[in-house]
Amino acid sequence: MKIAFVGKGGSGKTTLSSLFCRHLAAAGAPVLALDADINQHLGAALGLDDAAVPVPMGEHLHEIKDYLRGDNPRIPSADVMVKTTPPGTGSRLLQLTDDNPLWRRFGIDADGVRLVATGAFTDEDLGVACYHSKLGAVELLLNHLVDGAGEYAVVDMTAGADAFASGLFTRFDHTFLVCEPTRKAVAVHRQYRDYAREFDITLSVVGNKVTDQADEEFLRREIGDDLLVCVGPSAPVRAMEQGRPFHLDDLEPAIRIALDAIRDTVDATDHDPDAFLRQMHELHLRNARSWADTATGTDLSTQIDPGFTFPRARDPHQAVTTR
16 A cells, blocks of 8 residues: 655654554554655654665666666656656566665665655755655656555655645555644645545545644544544654654554554555556646656657556566566
8 A cells, every 4th residue: 555644844744654654564564664755854753863864766866767667668768757657568666575776775674664765955956956856756666666465655745735746646545634733734634635636535634733622623623524533642752752762562542543543544445556557647648748748858648558557466477577
């Protein structure tokens, strides 16, 4: 399953996505955590020290493209591969449990969670680049990822409606919007809900920083059926934010119950690789017409391989061999 945590800046999406990753890993599930936020804090939230920083994928986009295109005859070079380019015959597919060059190059272990990151917005980017260009690496990875049953790719997304500045927001089986009990946070939910509806995105809301019954009633009144569960303050989480590690067993029972509820909701979500691929093709054509054909000087619609389908089973002979 491909999962996103989104929300207003400061809502706690990085904290909740890290707790969910740790919760899954502690149960023995393969987990890929992708830090796609402009503020790169997911590693620290997973318990890594400041020196443990993944190689930033956003600074090596050409290398990632060149690997993923493999021997696909529809993509003669990485120069004509854009962030929405879909996989086809000859492309290299990724599996969470593979030992492939991209995981070795860009991934680091965080107590059983494989972490990759786009990299932060740097001084060199100021005035000449958009952070969303770095997100192309995450979008391409998700487009080429074959996730099996009981495997999870969890993305900590950019804040607020910025998540809609690229097609990345469509790449998930389930999206969790983290919402504080405030009018501003509820407004972000309404905006996200309205945008998501057009693309048939499965959306649930996790109420965060809920301190009392009045907070919960406010969220239920304003959000309605989208509200899945509410989470209150946590002493272990506060300790983590102050640089003091904690064990998952230290979490308050209500938070562990909430994490179980999130996993149950993910596991009950319909996973349709064919629909995922169709939407990928539609988004690629929209992207090509909008700007990418002009930018590359190529008719990018020819990159769509009508005969390609994702493998149905986790049989390594069905996936493209990694090299």
